Amino acid sequence: MTGSTTVVLVRGLVLFLATSHFSVGEPRGSRKTMFSIQNETTPSTTHREGKVFSLFNIVQFKNEGCRSTSTISSGGTGSNNRNGTCYTSTECTTRGGSAAGSCASGFGVCCVFLISNSGATVAQNCSYLRNPGFPNAYTETSQVSYTIQKCDRSVCRLRLDFESFTLLGTGNTFELLDTAAGGQCRDMFTVSSNTGNTLPTICGQNTGQHIYVEMGCLDSDTVSVNFNIDGSTAVRMWEIKVTQVKCNTEGQPRNCGCLQYHTGLTGRLTTFNFLPTNDNHLANQEYSICIRQEAGMCCVEYTVCTDARSYSLEAKADGINMQDSACSKDYVGIEGGSATCNASPGDVLFTQFCGNVFTTDEAAVLNMPICDCTKPFRVDIFTDGDTDTAAATNNVAHSRGLCLEYRQIPC
Known part of the structure; x- marks a missing residue:
């Protein structure tokens, strides 16, 4: 780039x-x-x-992206090969990279940048941030941080892909009835930039997830990536691909506020730390998951995944399903939620959903598809900082989080 x-x-x-x-x-x-x-x-x-x-x-030859022969064991983003940048062998060594395969008809090498040292400054596009000692797990209790600089003045944002991401989660399960505040991270992964945008603190199991970070307009703007370890000895491991995205790049989010951005006619959305079945969803989350409108498509239909407890932000014993202003704690936001994708102009559209099942019907006992024909397509996630244990909130199941399958509907 x-x-x-x-x-x-x-x-x-x-x-x-x-x-x-x-x-x-x-x-x-x-x-x-x-x-x-x-x-x-x-x-x-x-x-x-x-x-x-x-x-x-x-x-x-241009110093463009290339697919290296260096492989990722976890394959978090669907590819087993790391991406690199095409340089000469000398340039690759000078810039601190490692040659892994050839490019430019053999005149260049696919240069991969792997950064494991805490405190390192990253200035190369498509770099990989890894825990010290990677591929071995990180068992120390000290904090780890990286600083990312722009590789080009036209860069506007970063995309961070979690090829591997294992930290301590909340440790708060329904079975344990932990007395600590539910959903509060023990380890903490934070990202900060000069833009002032607030990004959620995340932890737990997040392999395969990604986030976008606004980087700022100045050439000197940087982004800080931090791992705050809670002090206990545990197994932690991470590898995060850092892609620098130029302004107005085709196929990338054009509007600010999209923490995640999905493309394609179908896909899956999950809250952070959804992977483990026995941990809690994260507290104090407020972000948007955006979906690119594909050609010829006018609506998106969302259905709850078949995984266990795929809609369990706040399951109450009273069994009430709520929408809009009745949702004051944990909820899912969909701008124009309707039971059908051919809603009439006079039909009631809902914007927030909470309770026991995903539905527009307060009396429903099963999850139902919800359609949104309001552009741009977006799902908002909001969780508060309250305790989510059964004893404190009368929850009938521990709050694992949210998993939705989506499919775009033709006009």
Whole structure:
């Protein structure tokens, strides 16, 4: 994403066209072959003028992304190969990268940037932040941080892909009835930038998730990525791919406020730390998951995943399902939620959903599809800081979080 170009001068053959002093039919070697290399401004009167052709190939290639031969064991984002940047071997070494495969028809190497040292400054696009000692787990209790600088002045935001992400979660399960505040992170992953945008603190199991971070308008703007360890010895591991995104890049979110951005006709959305089945959803979350409207599509239909407790932000014993202003604690926001995708202009549209089941019907006992035809397509997640244990809130099941499948509906 730097936009730079590498120039390689490849030495070729040097050919001489000159006067030969042996005749056809004479034994080769009976006379010396004499080559006359003349200066164009001083022609020779003794020999016919000779010419020299020096062949050099000037190879230019852009320092673009490439797929390396370096593999990721977890495959969090669906690919087992790390991405790199195409440089010459010398450039790769100078910039602190590692060559993993070739590119530019063999004139370049796919340079991979792997950063494991706490306190490191990252200035290369498509770098991987890894825990110290990776691929071994991190068992220390000290904090780890990285600073990300722009690789190009036209960069507006970062995309962080969690190829591997295992921290201590909340430790608060329905079975344990923990007396601590439900959903409060023990380890804490935080990201901060000069834009002033507030990003949620996350923890637990988040392999395969991603977030976008606004980076600011100035060339000197940076982003700080921090892992705050709670002090206990435990198994932690992370590898986060950092992609720097230029302003107005095609296929990327154009509006601010999208912490996550999904593309495609179908997909799955989950809250952070949904992967483990016995931990709690995270507290104090407030962010938006955006979905790109695909060509010819006018609506998005959301259904609850078949995984256990896929809609369990705040399950109450009274069994009430609530919408809109009745949702004051944990809820899902959908701007134009309706039971059907062909709602009439006079139909009631809901914007917030909470309670025991995902529905527009307060009396329903089963989750139902909810359709949204209001652009841009977005799902808002909001959780408060209250305790989510059964004893404190009369929850009938521990609050695992949210998992929704979506599909776009044609116009």
